[in-house]
Amino acid sequence: MQINEAFLTDFLWHITFVLLFVFTIISGLIALFTKEKTYLFYALYTCFLLTYIFLKTPYKEIQDYFIDLFHPAYNFYSQTLFYSFYIYFFLYFLDIEDYFPSLTKKIKILLFWVISVSTVVFFIAVIADINWLFTAYFFYLYIPFNVVMGVLAIAKASKTPGYLKYFFVIGSVIYLCLAILSLILSYSDYNYQTTIVLFGSSFYLYPILFFYIGVFIEQIMFSLGLSYRVKMINERLLEQYQRNVLINKKLNDHLVKRESEIHILTAKAEEDRLAKLKSAYDSQINKLQLSLLHNQMNPHFIFNALNSIKVYLIENDKEKAIYYLNKFSKLIRRILESSRGDTVSLEEELNIINLYIDIEKIRFDDAIDVSFDIPFELGLSSIKVPPLLLQPFVENAIWHGLSSLENNKKLHFKVRKLENGIQLKIIDNGIGRKASKQNYKQKKIKKSSLGLQISNERIDFFNKREKLDYKFSILDLQDTNGNACGTEVRFNFTKN
Template sequence: MKKTLFTYLFLLVLTSGCINIFDNESIEVLEVKSFQYPSIEWLEVNNPELSLQDILSDSAQFSFDTLQATMPHQRDKVYWLRADFSNLNLSKDEEWVLRTGNFSVNNVYTTHPDSGIQVSKSGNFDAVQYGLENLNWRYHVVSPEELFEGKYVYVKLIEPFFARLIYKRHVAAATYTDFTFISLRSFLESAAYQYRSILFLGGIAFLLVYTFGIYFVYKESLYLLYGIYLIFLLMYLGVKMYPGFSVWMFGSHPVYNHVWNECTQILLNFWYTRFVRKFIDAENLYPKFNQVAKWVEWLLIVFVIAITISIFVQPLSIMPYYLVTAERLFMIVFAVLSNIYVIVNLKDRRGLFIIAGSSVLLAGSVTALVLVDIQYFMIGVVIEILIFAMGLGILMKRREDEKTILSKEMERVKMRALQSQMNPHFIFNSLNSIRSYMIKNETKEASGYLSKFSRLIRQILEYSTEESISLKQELQVLNLYVQIEQLRFRDEFGFDVRVDESIDQELILIPPLIVQPFLENAIWHGLMQKEGAKKIELVIKEEDAYLNITIRDNGIGREEASKSRSGVPKENKSMAIELTNKRLAMLEKASEESPRVHIKDLYHTDGSSAGTEVSFQLPKIIKMTT
């Protein structure tokens, strides 16, 4: 007879959307009998350690009062109920099922003719004994012959956490057969709620899968944060809306259910806060809010740890109630102040979505807490999800527009670069690096890279028509070129420029980009394959009528580089050097002295390669001033 109803309940939930197939006559078949209610007397005590033997004493028996109306319980009190079944019309040929409310301590005491006093524990922290859990209530099974004096059952109630009421009809009873039909009828009557709940949780689950799909496509952490928030929303509401699931998951260890309920809602706030920070780009647009929100996130983790420890150490302590209440009040105040701050300092319309979504969610949460009805929270969540979905859609559109703009700019830059004399290998690899940033949704990095690359190409185009430029302009271009190479390799190397103080960089003229090919050679063939610290030194000294230019790197050296040249096509490398040699040859014809180029291999004291040094001279040409 003690057969679990969970299978029946699960099937009813799945078919609740088709509830209209039952006509009124079908429902009436289930109306066999309803619960019956014994008369209740109650006793309030301060000592939770009092045993039933103490309650059965004459002094305690005379202290019981008749329960006339519903009354709130005090969290620091213990309540004993004495239920009189003598006036009920229950068959004594089968067992009875008693419903006594949902309390942390919910003990029913009976007496057996042979074994004496018996206790049935069905509180929130007691392991499930029977397969009778009907979502919202805990039950006890007793035999008619186990009543005290043939008519009494004693109930002990303690609830330090939730706000509970003790009703005039707090104890309900039915025969086991009648209880089965009552449960089935209850589920049929609540089919509309069950159907809404399934649609609601199913919708969140669908949005969760969709959000993670977007994340895996775009690799944007914003969608990952929102997906984690939706996971905790499902974890929290799944058990809240279907407490039978908590019996299924935590029936043998109900203390875990308490930890689950309280900690998931706090972790829900934690991930919601992280999502909000990312959504509105708080780090850049709202730095003060961003800093406060980070501290709030740490505080929420502290709440989770404190509540978990408190529940495991003393489940019946009132401390978890104080901690959870403090966290809820704190988050309400934080949410209100955050919305005000964003309104006052609004930067773009992303803030409007957060204000709208947070306000609706906050209203639903507070209403659900005050009216003790989770459906208001469900309404708030639905509206909030719709608002955030719109915001995420607009944000995705903006990102796609940014990519389109960057792509068009890349095409323009590519056309300019093809007209210049820069090494095409460098040009196309730089463009590929920008495209790599875009694929990884690192649009800010791509934009910064593209900005520097565009500026370099513009300067090259500008200087390509000039016979000479100032040394200062040359060094600016070289610095920009090296910065781009550093960004492209994502492995920054040092670049040290030293110029004699006696040299006036604005008056000294040199051929444009005469040094760049040697820097490129040092980076690609000296540093690219080197492990550890990497650096290049550019030294410019004045010697009589010449400028001595030295490029020194601590790379792998020419001998090792010649063994592993795979990074750059040979024709591209020779093209850069060939163009430079031609330009130096032209300078030789224009000058009385030929520019001398020397390449020197550097070694450590142990004979290992210490890099390469390239040096050459340029005639010192001074710009004419008027």
């Protein structure tokens, strides 16, 4: 067997063709079953490279047949396709998008347009039968683009981590160098005069041999790289499986812990339920206590009013007695209406107090000057208070403060808005608490103290039930000389 340039060319063609055919079938099947884009674009790359190689078949009859079947422009069109899919393969093979997302997006858009333009130019060349059109496009536009993209791919591949990049870089560099060399020699003054002695024979070296050798080495490197990638994927899957096992163990431990927490929460929920029942029970007790205190206030109030009526009857002043009874009946009706509920509005409470004062003024021969300073816009109907809350304080102001004055008895009600509620002041110009204690017997003092104590308890119970922050305070007023000149009771009806 004589080894010459034709034998070597045919031998390398067969090796390259079989290698590409096998890799195309295997990678295509893998892509079909795994939907892995790396193998898809590798299959497309080797498929179009295979068609280009096939047109170089050493079998003359087959070559003539396919030359007639395929337009001459396909020789260059197939190269634009397999070079483009080579770049796609590079993007997915090395997961370039993970490291250069912006660049990857731009390259994909650029490849789409390159393939589209190449296809349009190819069909124009075929339909118009212009052979030179695609040749000019290929050499003057596509080849410079392909060289730039190839160099860029190699440069970016070298910056990715791991060993996978070496398979791509080595295979691509060798292929690119030999392919460019083959192209330059094919379209230069190279006349095959360089001879090589092999097995005692000398023969010429065809340029296409460099291309076959480059394709062969590149495919071997890429196949090794794909095998290494499969190994990496298996290792990642194994690592993921081990992580999943660990996560499952942690989840099981967490579930056991949660089960224990659920038992604790269940026990706590039962405790909370019992606490709510106890709270409801305490609320009911508070309500009953509030009702009891309310009932303690009403008889005391009514007794004082009836006592005033009795005085007029004793004095045989029927006209005043009837007038007093009319006022008293209105007052009793308002009291009974307010007693139906646990709360009344501050507006209603002040109306009841106004009726009470009218009755007391009759007893003092209208000698008490009563005034109300209540801005209309405050909306006292929305402020809820315990029924008859103000009566003990007004009673104290009249009987322990104003009753000892000869004349100029004044009782003033002043309402102002606070940041989170309403303030009510009851101001009298009586003798003051200190003088009152000196003028009344010990029995009277105890009675007064009991009324304040009950009022305190009523407000405390009301605050707990309604979740409010009502409070009152009593101030002793003094003139510029430091003498007592009255008393001020200050109510703050505010929220928590």
